[in-house]
Amino acid sequence: MIGDVGLFGPGSVTWRLHSEPILLLGGLRSLYLQALHPRAVAAVAQNSRYRADPWGRLTRTSAYVGTVVWGTTAEVEAVALRVRRMHARxxxxxxxxxxxxxxxxxxxxxxxxxxxxxSFLTTAVRAGVPLSPAEIDSYYTEQLKAAELMGLDPATVPATAAEVSAYYDDMLPRLSLTKESVETALFLTVPSVPENWGGRAFRLGLTLGPTRWAYFGIAATAMAMLPPWARRLYGGLGWPTTDLTADLSARGLRFLLSTVLATLPRSLRSLRVTPIREAALARAAATRAP
Structure with missing residues (x-):
């Protein structure tokens, strides 16, 4: 629908933040965090084929987030209903x-x-995306719409940075490292290579070569960007130097991604601006047209 900018729109912090490719790193960070909740990680392990098809699951999750952020109202409602019905079973x-x-x-x-x-917000800020405290709180408040889509009462969801910090403090006694947590974290750090990614030589090169080491560096950065209490649960130390190193790495990754994507030819435009985001921007432009 022309002019339908969905849940957020061009003036939102959400649209500004989710234009940043570095949020992919935030998505990985969130999975490490989620795995520290015994029931949450058990739910994924027992109902998901992520070990057999990790990249397919990543694609589906990214598509859901992209639709919620950039989709029309009808698209957002449809994808949320589908996910709620699936979870209900x-x-x-x-x-x-x-x-x-x-x-x-x-x-x-x-x-x-x-x-x-x-994780999206923290990763963006630590990677150098300039956001004021008020904009940070605005992002959390805007995301109450996404929480409601999943069946949550917005009044029960943290809506500011201070409320999120208090929520983590409250949750900490309920978190622990289980067998499934360890298995999930290891899998996130060293995922399998899809069989349809070329021939045996290609898969062997990805498994052992520079691409594998590059991904390992990204995973290590995501792990290092966890809150100190989360790193301690994983058996690491919460040294301040870890935070400094992680910030430098995240800033470097953001600069690299921005540089690479900016130089891509028009034929690869979808890698710079996804089709659903491009459509959203076009609808927003239509609302401003005289």
Whole structure:
């Protein structure tokens, strides 16, 4: 629909933030965080084929986030309804107690939402995206719309930086490193290579060569950008020097991504501006046209 800018629009912090390719690093960071919640990681491990098809799952998750951010109202409502219906059919078993639970429990949905939006925001800021404290709070408040789409009561979701910090403090006693947490973190750090990515020589080169080491560096940066309490749960130390190194790495990655994408030819435009974002920008421009 012409002029339909969806949930957010051109004046939002959300549109500004999600124009940054470095948010891919934030997505990876959020997965490391989510894996520290025993029930959340059990729900994924028991209901997802991420080990068999990690890149497919990543593509589907990215498509969902992209639709929520850039889609029309109808597109957003349709994709959210589809995900809610899928989640409503799924259950998992708590590995610590043997209790069966629904994966759309509000506590789990809230954990996934908060870790995701906080990771996007924290990664962007630490990578050098200039945001004022007021804009940071605005992003959290805007994202209440995304939380509501997943079935959460917005009144129960942290809506400012201070509320997110308090939420993490409250959640910390409930978090722990389980067998599934360790397996998930290892898999995120050293994922498998899809069979359809070329021939055996290509896969071997990706597994052992520069691309694998480049990805490992990105994963290490995502891990280093975790809050000190999360790094300690994973068995690492919360040294301030880790934060400084992570910030420098994130800033370097942001500069590299921006430089590479800016030099791509028009034939590869979709790598710079995704089709759904391009369509959203076109609809926004149409609303401003005389």
């Amino acid at each position: 799924m259950t998992a078993v708590d590995p610590r107690t043997g209790e069966q639970f629904r994966i759309d429990e509000p506590d789990l949905l809230r954990w996934v939402h908060v870790t995701e939006v906080e």
